[in-house]
Amino acid sequence: MMKALFLLAGVAALAACSEAEPEAPVAEETVAAQAPAGSVAAGTYDVAWSDGSTSKFTINDDGTYSGTRDDVTDTGTYEMKGGKICFTSAAEGSEEECWTNTEAAADGSFSSVSDTGENVTLTVAAAEPIAAPVETAPAAQ
Numbered sequence: 001m002m003k004a005l006f007l008l009a010g011v012a013a014l015a016a017c018s019e020a021e022p023e024a025p026v027a028e029e030t031v032a033a034q035a036p037a038g039s040v041a042a043g044t045y046d047v048a049w050s051d052g053s054t055s056k057f058t059i060n061d062d063g064t065y066s067g068t069r070d071d072v073t074d075t076g077t078y079e080m081k082g083g084k085i086c087f088t089s090a091a092e093g094s095e096e097e098c099w100t101n102t103e104a105a106a107d108g109s110f111s112s113v114s115d116t117g118e119n120v121t122l123t124v125a126a127a128e129p130i131a132a133p134v135e136t137a138p139a140a141q
Contacts, residue, residue, distance in 0.1 A: 044125040050118070056125065084115075 042061045047069075048054055055069035059078070065087060066075045076089040086098040097114060104110045108124040 045122040046125045048121045048123075050120065057122070 042059050044056060044058045046054060047057050047067075049069075053069070055067060057065065057067040059065050063077050063079065064075065065078050066073060068074075074089050074091065076087055076091075076094070078085055078087045080086075081098065084098040084100050086096050088094060088096045097116075099112045099114050101112045102110050109121065111119065111121050113119045
């Protein structure tokens with residue numbers, strides 16, 4: 001289970017490592033899918049797995065990640081190594097897992113394959129709408 005979450009994290013981070021300019025601007029409400037080569041775009045991604053399941057994965061600017069798949073959440077750290085994004089889970093006994101991403105499409109989607117052959121497709125997750133504060137009427141006096 002943890003390895004699957006590692007794969008998810010790797011895929012998201014590597015997809016952001018494209019030198020190509022985006023064809024269309026990405027709305028400010030979503031994560032930028034393009035980033036300079038050798039870097040990782042922070043944000044939240046929807047991940048489509050080869051078995052048809054889906055999950056969420058978040059890359060943070062501080063070199064950490066978190067992902068949830070099948071109600072299991074994994075967290076850890078990531079770093080770029082030789083054009084791959086490599087993830088190390090905080091779970092005891094975890095080993096580093098590296099992913100290679102394809103160039104991101106204009107919509108920010110991309111594919112990623114792990115060193116073990118797992119293949120996933122990632123898309124930038126839609127920004128969550130911010131709920132307006134609920135106004136309550138003043139208490140009757």
